[in-house]
Amino acid sequence: MLAQAARREKGVRIVLVDEGEPAARVADFLRRENLAPPEVLLDAHNVLMAHYRAPGFPTTLFIAADGRVQRMHIGELSAATLAQGVAELRRSPAP
Numbered sequence: 577m578l579a580q581a582a583r584r585e586k587g588v589r590i591v592l593v594d595e596g597e598p599a600a601r602v603a604d605f606l607r608r609e610n611l612a613p614p615e616v617l618l619d620a621h622n623v624l625m626a627h628y629r630a631p632g633f634p635t636t637l638f639i640a641a642d643g644r645v646q647r648m649h650i651g652e653l654s655a656a657t658l659a660q661g662v663a664e665l666r667r668s669p670a671p
Contacts, residue, residue, distance in 0.1 A: 577653070577655055577658065578590050578592065578613055578653075578658075579611065579612050579613050579614065581658055581662070582613070582614040585662055587666075588662055588665060588666075589614075589615075590613065590614055590615070591614070591615045591616075591617055592613045592615065592616045592617070593616075593617045593618075593619050593624055593625075594616065594617070594618055594619065595619045595622045595624065595625060595633075596619070596620065596621075596622050597618070599618055602616060602618060628645060628648070630648065630650070631650060632650055632651075634650075634651065634652065634653070635648060635649070635650050636648070636649040636650075636653050636657075636658075636661070638661040638662070638664060638665055640665055640668040640671075641668070641670055641671050642668075642670075642671035644668075646661070646664050646665055646668055647660075647661050647664055649661065
């Protein structure tokens with residue numbers, strides 16, 4: 577769903593972040609699940625979610641162009657929630 581959204585939603589950057597797992601394990605998971613996300617960042621020291629004060633996994637952050645968290649969704653992401661988050665980002669003013 578995220579890879580499809582990345583292709584469909586021009587001007588929206590979708591980045592997956594994995595916390596604390598080795599690169600080989602992440603690559604194996606992506607291959608096994610047949611996922612081809614546009615970008616995957618490895619956060620070996622678990623700092624990103626601490627910075628954004630995310631309370632659990634999985635967490636989806638919708639971050640505006642100016643760096644503000646526009647929306648935080650905790651739990652499994654549905655297509656409807658993704659669409660709502662992207663729509664909110666599109667309505668936010670450019671920096």
